[in-house]
Amino acid sequence: MNSALGKVVTAVMIDENEDDYFVQPDRNGQTYRLPKEESPQTLHIGGQVRGFVYENENHQLQMTCKYIPTVQVDHYDYGKVVSVRRDLGVFVDIGLPNKDIAVSLDDLPSLKHLWPQPGDRLLISLQVDDKDRIWGKLADEQIYQAISVAPNKRLLNRDVTATVYRLKMSGTFVITNGYHLGYIHPSERDQEPRLGEQVKARVIGLSSHGGLNLSLKPRAYQAINEDAQMLLAMLKHNPNRRLPYTDKTDPTVIREVFGISKGQFKRAVGHLLKANLVKEDAGQLILLEKNNDAAND
Secondary structure (H helix, E strand, C coil), rough: CCCCCEEEEEEEEEEEECCCCEEECCCCCCCCCCCCHHHCCCCCCCCEEEEEEEEECCCEEEEECCCCCCEEECECCEEEEEEEEEEEEEECCCCCCCCCCEEEEECCCCCCCCCCCCCEEEEEEECCCCCCCCEECCCCCHHHHHHHCCHHHHHHHEEEEEEEEEECCCCCEEEEEEEEEEEEEEEHHHCCCCCCEEEEEEEEECCCCEEEEEEECCCCCHHCHHHHHHHHHHHHCCCCCEEEECCCHHHHHHHHHCCCCCHHHHHHHHHHCCCCCEEEEEEEEECCCCHHHHHCC
């Protein structure tokens, strides 16, 4: 097994041609091609150079001093998914010009529609098997716990961007761009996100385990239709947070004031009532006090 693969090592130059130096790490005697354009200096026989070694897409052993990936053996970082092979897994770009790293299907969800897609990102390190093949190794729960930070109450009701890192029957586990761990219950999503997918979520609580409880569903006032949004905006800008119109108001008045039909108005009011944003009382439509802050977001 080539123990140098996937790491930054020091090597000695032993030969060259017009385009490449040929170098050997002192630890195993393997010879690597180092493109001269990627060498930090002109090398002579016996000269030392330090770089990252790997097997490129043409199955050649290569060193690079120019494109040092942050993803290495025992070093985790994010890589972007660039392609998918259903019979093998997904390929991740870690910054090498002529090599993408495969994450095996054995490490991916059993349901292929939950596999990462191009543009998604995975937190991985490199792993070399007994045939000297380099694979991407997904970070486990311990890694995520180690890099995470504790949230505080100021995050409540905030919008966050998060990356899905674990899928379970009980829900979706994510880490936010601020390195807070989060959990999305199945009831707080319309469909299950993919592994590696970046999602926009809303903080709905703090868990007892030191993470965030998140929702992928919109706030009630964001889920209503345009007519309801118009009514909500008018309520918001009225100093007393109420309008003297209900579903009992004359259709002609509704058309003159709002520019919509009585049926449209009733549907809009119904959406607001269902979302628990307003109430009707004494011939008036009233914005509920607890929703004043939401309406101002």
